[in-house]
Amino acid sequence: MDIFLQQIINGLVQGSIYALVALGYTMVYGIMGLINFAHGEVVMIGALVSITVTSTLAAAGMPIGLAGLFGLVAAILVCMALGWSLERIAYRPLRGSPRLTPLITAIGMSIVLQNLAMIIWGRNYLTFPPLLPKVNFEVAGAHFTLVQVAIVLLSAAMMSGLVFLVYRTKLGMAMRATAQNPAVASLMGVNINRVIAAAFVVGSALAAVAGVMVGSYYEIAHYQMGFMLGLKAFTAAVLGGIGNLAGAMAGGVLLGVIEALGAGYIGDLTGGFLGSHYQDIFAFVVLIGVLMFKPSGLFGEKTGDRA
Amino acid sequence: MSDILLEAKAVAKHFGGVKALQDVSLAIRRGEIYGLIGPNGAGKTTFFNCMTGLYIPDGGGFVFDGQPLKADAPDRAAERGIARTFQNIRLFGNMTALENVMVGRHVRTKAGVFGAMLMNAATRAEEAAIRQRAIDLLHYVDIADRADDLAKNLSYGDQRRLEIARALATEPKLLCLDEPAAGMNATETEELRVLIEGIRKDGTTVLLIEHDVKLVMGLCDRVAVLDYGALVIEDVPAVVQKDQRVIEAYLGA
Amino acid sequence: MKNWLNPKSMTGIALIAIALIVLPHVVGMGGQAWVRILNFAILYVFLALGLNIVVGFAGLLDLGYIAFYAVGAYTWALLASPHFGLHFPLWAILPIGALMACVFGVLLGSPTLKLRGDYLAIVTLGFGEIIRIFLNNLNSPVNITNGPQGITLIDPVKIGDFSFSGTTQIFGFALSGPQKYYYLLVALAILVIIINVRLQHSRIGRAWQAIREDEIAAKAVGINTRNIKLLAFAMGASFGGIAGGIFSAMQGFVSPESFSLIESIMVLAMVVLGGMGHIPGVILGAVLLTFLPEVLRYAVGPVQMALFGKILIDPESLRMLIFGLALVLVMRFKPAGLWPSPERSRELSDKPVEAVK
Numbered sequence: 030m031d032i033f034l035q036q037i038i039n040g041l042v043q044g045s046i047y048a049l050v051a052l053g054y055t056m057v058y059g060i061m062g063l064i065n066f067a068h069g070e071v072v073m074i075g076a077l078v079s080i081t082v083t084s085t086l087a088a089a090g091m092p093i094g095l096a097g098l099f100g101l102v103a104a105i106l107v108c109m110a111l112g113w114s115l116e117r118i119a120y121r122p123l124r125g126s127p128r129l130t131p132l133i134t135a136i137g138m139s140i141v142l143q144n145l146a147m148i149i150w151g152r153n154y155l156t157f158p159p160l161l162p163k164v165n166f167e168v169a170g171a172h173f174t175l176v177q178v179a180i181v182l183l184s185a186a187m188m189s190g191l192v193f194l195v196y197r198t199k200l201g202m203a204m205r206a207t208a209q210n211p212a213v214a215s216l217m218g219v220n221i222n223r224v225i226a227a228a229f230v231v232g233s234a235l236a237a238v239a240g241v242m243v244g245s246y247y248e249i250a251h252y253q254m255g256f257m258l259g260l261k262a263f264t265a266a267v268l269g270g271i272g273n274l275a276g277a278m279a280g281g282v283l284l285g286v287i288e289a290l291g292a293g294y295i296g297d298l299t300g301g302f303l304g305s306h307y308q309d310i311f312a313f314v315v316l317i318g319v320l321m322f323k324p325s326g327l328f329g330e331k332t333g334d335r336a
Numbered sequence: 337m338s339d340i341l342l343e344a345k346a347v348a349k350h351f352g353g354v355k356a357l358q359d360v361s362l363a364i365r366r367g368e369i370y371g372l373i374g375p376n377g378a379g380k381t382t383f384f385n386c387m388t389g390l391y392i393p394d395g396g397g398f399v400f401d402g403q404p405l406k407a408d409a410p411d412r413a414a415e416r417g418i419a420r421t422f423q424n425i426r427l428f429g430n431m432t433a434l435e436n437v438m439v440g441r442h443v444r445t446k447a448g449v450f451g452a453m454l455m456n457a458a459t460r461a462e463e464a465a466i467r468q469r470a471i472d473l474l475h476y477v478d479i480a481d482r483a484d485d486l487a488k489n490l491s492y493g494d495q496r497r498l499e500i501a502r503a504l505a506t507e508p509k510l511l512c513l514d515e516p517a518a519g520m521n522a523t524e525t526e527e528l529r530v531l532i533e534g535i536r537k538d539g540t541t542v543l544l545i546e547h548d549v550k551l552v553m554g555l556c557d558r559v560a561v562l563d564y565g566a567l568v569i570e571d572v573p574a575v576v577q578k579d580q581r582v583i584e585a586y587l588g589a
Numbered sequence: 590m591k592n593w594l595n596p597k598s599m600t601g602i603a604l605i606a607i608a609l610i611v612l613p614h615v616v617g618m619g620g621q622a623w624v625r626i627l628n629f630a631i632l633y634v635f636l637a638l639g640l641n642i643v644v645g646f647a648g649l650l651d652l653g654y655i656a657f658y659a660v661g662a663y664t665w666a667l668l669a670s671p672h673f674g675l676h677f678p679l680w681a682i683l684p685i686g687a688l689m690a691c692v693f694g695v696l697l698g699s700p701t702l703k704l705r706g707d708y709l710a711i712v713t714l715g716f717g718e719i720i721r722i723f724l725n726n727l728n729s730p731v732n733i734t735n736g737p738q739g740i741t742l743i744d745p746v747k748i749g750d751f752s753f754s755g756t757t758q759i760f761g762f763a764l765s766g767p768q769k770y771y772y773l774l775v776a777l778a779i780l781v782i783i784i785n786v787r788l789q790h791s792r793i794g795r796a797w798q799a800i801r802e803d804e805i806a807a808k809a810v811g812i813n814t815r816n817i818k819l820l821a822f823a824m825g826a827s828f829g830g831i832a833g834g835i836f837s838a839m840q841g842f843v844s845p846e847s848f849s850l851i852e853s854i855m856v857l858a859m860v861v862l863g864g865m866g867h868i869p870g871v872i873l874g875a876v877l878l879t880f881l882p883e884v885l886r887y888a889v890g891p892v893q894m895a896l897f898g899k900i901l902i903d904p905e906s907l908r909m910l911i912f913g914l915a916l917v918l919v920m921r922f923k924p925a926g927l928w929p930s931p932e933r934s935r936e937l938s939d940k941p942v943e944a945v946k
Contacts, residue, residue: 058707062707064707064711119917122921123920123924126920127865127924127925128706129644129861129865130920130925132861133857133858133861134916134920134921136854137915137916138913138917140913140916141913141914141917143909143913144906144909145910147903147906148902148903148906148907152903152906260714260718263711264711264715267708271708306722306726307726309722310718310719310722310723313714313715314715316712317701317715317716320701320704320708321700324705325705325708326708389808390805390808390809410809411812414809414810415811419809420809422806426806426809427803428798428802428803428806428807430798431798435795435798439795439799439807439810440810441792442792442795442796442799442810442812443812447791447792447793448793449791449793451791452787452788452792452794453787453788455787462792463792502810506811
C-alpha cells in the first residue's frame with residue numbers, strides 16, 4: 030500500500046505543476062480559441078532565467094534562499110514580458126485569419142524560443158541550485174521532501190490567486206465576458222485587446238512559477254524541457270474541459286496522479302509486458318478514453334450545435 | 337399507400353425547464369402545402385429540428401412515409417426524403433451556387449473514392465448527370481445566371497432560392513421551408529409564392545413555417561398553429577383565421 | 590482542365606517533364622546528398638498531399654499524421670529485412686503497408702471524429718505519441734520493433750530484378766541509387782497529384798468541402814458526415830502508409846526518432862504554409878520547407894564567417910531559429926499561405942476582423 034500512497038504523493042506534486050501550466054493554455058483558449066503551442070517554452074524560459082539569476086546572485090554571496098526568491102521574481106517578470114510580446118507581436122495581427130494560421134505561428138514561435146534558449150544557455154543540461162534544504166518527511170511509509178510540499182502549497186496559492194482574479198475583480202469579469210461572447214463584451218465597453226493581453230501575461234506568470242518548480246523538483250533544466258511538459262499540460266486542460274479554470278486544475282492534478290499510478294503499476298497490470306517507460310502514454314490514453322465518453326472533457330460544458 | 341405522408345405523434349422536447357414542445361401531434365397529407373405558424377418562440381423551429389433529426393425528441397416520434405423516422409440522424413432523414421432549408425440560411429458559402437446544388441445530389445448518387453480516382457465511364461456519366469441536374473434546378477429556381485458565383489456573394493433573395501434548389505436536389509418527398517419569406521419585400525414574396533406552388537404542382541409536399549400570416553393563409557391547404565409549444569389548432573386557413581385562440585395568441589392576450 | 594491538349598499547355602507540360610528529368614543530374618553536381626534532399630522533398634510532397642486530404646479538404650485538424658507514416662515504414666521494415674528474416678516483394682508490402690495505415694486511421698478515427706476540431710487535434714497528437722512510444726519500447730520482452738536502435742538492412746525497392754539501390758548503367762548513363770529513387774518518387778508523386786485533383790472535384794470531394802463549410806447543412810442534405818470524415822482519415826492514412834514504406838526502403842533504416850511530433854508538425858506546416866486545400870500550394874510548401882532548413886544548414890556557417898570572420902552562433906540553432914521565424918512571418922503576411930486557392934484568399938479578405946474564432 031505504501032507504493033500506492035507514494036505514487037499518489039508524487040502524482041500530486043507533478044499534477045500541481047501540470048495544473049499551473051494548464052491554466053495558461055485554458056485561459057488563452059477560453060478567450061480567443063487558440064492553442065498557444067509556445068506556452069511550454071515560456072515555462073522553459075522561466076526555469077532557465079531563474080537558474081541564471083539565482084546562481085549569479087548566490088555566487089556573489091547572497092544567501093541561497095534570497096537568491097532563489099530573486100530568481101523566481103525575475104523569471105516571473107521576464108515571462109510576463111515574453112507572454113505580452115508573444116501576443117502583441119505574433120498573435121494579435123492574426124485575429125480573424127483562418128483557424129490554423131495562429132496555430133502555425135504558435136508552432137513557429139515555439140521553435141524560435143527553443144533555439145533562442147539554446148543559443149543563450151547552450152545545449153547542455155543545467156543544474157538547478159537547491160533552493161530549499163533537503164528535508165525528508167515520512168508518513169505511513171511514504172516519503173516526501175520539503176520541495177514537494179512547497180510545490181503543492183505554492184501552486185495551491187497561485188491557483189487561489191487566479192480564482193480570485195477571475196471571479197472577484199473587474200479584469201476577471203471582463204475576461205469571463207470576453208470568453209462568453211467577445212463581440213457583445215466589446216459592445217459593453219470591454220477592451221478586448223487588454224483582456225487578451227492580460228490572459229497571456231497572467232498565464233505566463235503561472236508558467237514561470239511552474240518552470241521554477243520543475244527545475245527545483247528535478248534539479249535540472251534544459252532548453253527542450255518545455256515541449257513535452259506543455260503537451261501534457263495541454264492534455265490536462267482538454268481532459269478537464271478546455272476553457273474551464275476548475276477543469277484545468279482538476280485535469281492537471283488528475284493527470285499527474287494517473288501518470289504516477291500508471292508508471293508504478295503498469296508492470297503488474299500487464300504481467301511485465303509493459304514497463305514504466307510507457308509512462309508517457311498514460312496521459313494520451315486517458316485523454317482519448319475520456320473524450321470518447323465525454324467529448325467536451327470532464328468538466329466542460331456541452332457545446333451542442335444549433336440549427 | 338397511405339394518404340398521410342408525415343405524422344407527428346405526441347412529440348415533446350424541453351430545454352432545461354422550458355417546454356419547447358408539448359405532445360404535438362399533427363399529420364401532413366401527400367401533395368398538400370402545410371403551414372406551421374405561431375408567435376415567436378412558439379416551438380416551430382424546434383419541431384422542425386426534431387423532425388429533421390437535429391434534435392432528439394424527449395417524447396413521441398414521427399412516422400414518415402409509413403416508417404418511423406430515426407431520431408438524431410439528419411442524413412437519414414434526407415435519405416428518406418425530407419429536405420429542409422434553414423431560418424438563418426446555411427449555404428456552403430465558399431462553394432459556387434452550382435456546387436451547392438451538386439452537393440445536394442450527394443444522397444442520390446454513389447460514386448466513391450475509387451470511382452473518383454479511376455474516373456471510369458460510370459463515374460464520369462454520374463458526374464455529368466449531377467452537373468446537368470444541378471443546372472436544371474438552378475434554372476428551376478431562376479438563378480442559373482449566378483451558377484458560378486460563390487454562394488455567399490449572392491443576394492439575400494437568391495440565397496433563399498439557392499437553398500431551396502439544394503434541398504430539391506435531394507429529391508425530397510417532403511420539402512420543409514423554415515421562414516423562407518423572412519426579410520423579403522412584397523415582390524420577392526410573391527415570386528416565392530409562385531415558386532412554392534410550382535414545387536407542389538410538380539409533386540412535392542411542402543411544409544412551411546412562416547411568420548407572414550398572409551402568405552401562409554393564401555398558399556397553404558391546411559395550417560397548424562403552435563403556441564407555447566402546444567398545438568392550438570390544425571385546420572384549413574378559413575377556419576384557423578377565425579379561431580379565437582389563434583387571434584389571442586397573435587395579439588398576445 | 591478540359592483543353593490541356595492545346596499547343597501552349599502541351600509545351601508547358603513538355604518543359605516541366607524535361608525539367609523533372611534533368612533535375613536530379615543538375616542537383617547531383619552538388620553531390621548525391623542534394624539528390625537525397627530532393628528525394629525527401631518529393632516524399633514530403635507525397636505526405637503533405639495525403640495530409641491535405643484530411644486537413645485541407647475535410648477540414649479535420651490532424652496533429653499525429655506522422656503515425657501513419659511510421660506504420661507504413663515499420664510495416665515495410667518488418668516484412669522486408671533480416672529482422673524477422675522476411676523479404677516480401679514490393680507488390681505485396683506496399684498494399685499491406687497502406688492497408689495497415691488505413692486500419693490504424695479507421696481505428697483512431699471512428700471513436701474520435703465526432704470531437705470538435707481542437708479536441709480532435711490533441712487526440713491525434715496523443716495518438717502519434719502513443720505510436721512512437723510503442724515503437725521505442727516494443728523490443729522487450731518480445732523484440733518486435735528493436736526499440737530505439739531501429740531496424741537496419743531493410744530491402745530496397747525492387748521491381749523484378751531491377752533494384753533501386755546502387756549505381757546502374759542505363760543506355761551508357763550512370764544512374765546513382767538516389768537518382769533512381771528520384772524517378773520512382775516523381776512517378777508516384779504525379780500519381781498522387783492526379784488522385785488528389787480528381788478527389789477534390791468528385792462527389793466525395795464536394796462532400797468534404799461541404800462538411801468543412803457547414804457540417805449541419807451537410808448533414809441536412811443527407812451527407813453521412815461521420816463516414817465521409819472517416820473516409821478522409823482513411824485516405825490520408827493510406828497515403829502516409831505508402832510514403833512510409835518508400836521511406837523505409839530508400840533509407841534502408843528506420844528508427845522511432847524519425848517519427849516524432851515535430852515531423853507531424855512539419856508536414857502540417859507544409860500544408861498550411863503552402864495554402865491549405867490548394868494542391869499547387871501544398872506542393873510548394875512541402876518543397877520549400879524541405880529545402881529551407883537544408884539550405885540554411887549549408888549557408889548559415891559560411892555567411893557568418895564571411896560577415897564576422899568567425900562563427901558567432903551555433904549554426905544548427907541559428908538555422909532552426911530562422912526557420913521558426915520564417916513560419917511566423919509567412920503566417921503574418923500571407924495568412925492563407927503562400928499560394929492559396931483563389932477561393933481561400935477571397936474567403937479571407939471578405940471576413941470581418943473579429944477577435945475570435
